Amino acid sequence: MSPDPPGAVRERDTATLPKAHLHLHFTGSMRVSTVREMSQAHGLRLPSALGDDWPVTFETRDERGWFRFQSLYDAARHCVRGESDMRRIVREAALDDGAEGSRWLELQVDPTSYAPFVGGITPTLEIVLDEAASVSREPGAAQVGVIVAASRMRHELEARTLARLAARYAGEGPGAVVGFGLSNDERRGETEAFAPAFAIARRAGLALVPHAGELLGPDAIERTLTSLSPDRLGHGVRSIEDPRTLDRVVEDGVALEVCPGSNISLGVYDGIDDVPLRQLVDAGATVALGADDPLIFGSRLQEQYEVARVLEFTDAELADLARASLRASRAPTEVRETAYADIDAWLAQ
Known part of the structure; x- marks a missing residue:
């Protein structure tokens, strides 16, 4: 526990708070400087939103806003043209996360997006896993596990193919699915x-x-809970709109990967004060903060903890969020236990 006296305000450096990062997309993890360099190397032109107008906000309450977001994401993904680009993305994600206190990163990738450049979905995944294992051994890098993600925009049979691929490489620790x-x-x-x-x-x-x-709101969450029996929900913030749904999330032990920065940029919420982080935590939900797509939204993981601080989370509560992220992760036991001890040391500063 913190040695601070009652009522004292301490603001320890959130970049040194040990944590896990569970919601980060492969293309969206890129540094904006990296996608610009890749576009130049491949003779591609980027939208102004990834140039002088970066970062931008979107209005997704209608589908035009989401289309704009998706078009920008696709433009960035189009710049990833081979193995060296893919390895660079994994490596930089691990190093950037490590610099912000992440001990464990679960990087989400859809192999179909990059398969044409390396000979298929299997080589794509193997490249990502190999680089994840390699960079995880570097000092200062977060250790990296991989999440294989299917897309709702494609046929469910493709999702089954990806699930079989993920199952083939399932494991524990860095460099595994x-x-x-x-x-x-x-x-x-x-x-x-x-x-x-x-x-x-x-x-x-x-x-x-x-x-x-x-x-979408609580009805979509209910359908997901019933049909997929998830361990975590990417986002899940709108469970707050129906007490019954939120109660079910809590009772089922489903962790929520809450990404305040992207929620605001996408217009899910108008501003920081509208993000229901405090309400979710007070209701007993397990919350793991995530950055989602720093390339698009311009905010990384540490800034999500700073949002929590703006929402009047104390350092002890920030430490609880960090512990929750580790509990909800698939980090190896040794990684979690070391991080827990270092969280205690962070609070004891």
């Missing part, structure tokens, strides 16, 4: 149709981590 997800616009596709893919991942012992409760 540790989870299976479902991403993209949750207004697309029928959640129930992806249940067979998640059953494959479940049998392989993978963490089940679909997106839900970002663009």
Whole structure:
């Protein structure tokens, strides 16, 4: 516990607070300088939103806003043209996260997006896993596990193919597949149709981590809980809109990967004060803060902890959020236990 007297205000450096990062997309993890360099190297032109107008905000309450966001993301992904680009993304993500106190990173990738440049989805995943294992041995880097993610925008049979691929490389520790997800616009596709893919991942012992409760509300979360039985929800913040749904999230022990910066940038909430982080924590939900897509939104993991501080979370409560992120992760036991001890040391400063 903190030695600070009652009423004292301390603001320890959140970059040195040990934590896990559970919601970070592969392309979206890039430094903006990296995507600019890749575009130049491949003779590609980037939108102004990744140039002088970066970062931008979006209005996703109608589909035009989401289309703008997705178009920008696709433009960045189009710059990733081969193995060296992919390895660079993994390495920089691990080093950047490590610099912000992350001891464990679960990096989410859809192998189909990069397969044409390296000969298929299997080589794509193997490249990502190999670099994850390699960079995890570097001093100062976060250790990296990988989440294979299917897209709601594609057929559910493709999701089953990806689940089988993920299962083949399932394991523990850096350089292994540790989870299976479902991403993209949750207004697309029928959640129930992806249940067979998640059953494959479940049998392989993978963490089940679909997106839900970002663009859609409690009904979508209920469908996801019922049909996919997830361990975590990507976002899930809109469970706050229905006490019954939130109670179910808490009772089922489903962790929420809350990404305040992206929620604000996408117009899910108007500003920091509207993000229901305090309400979710007070209701007993397990919350792991995430950055989602720093390339697009311009904020990394440490800044999400600073948002919590703006919402009047004390240092002791920030430490609790960090512990929750580790508990909800698939980090190896040794990584978690070391991080817990270092969190205590952070508070004792």
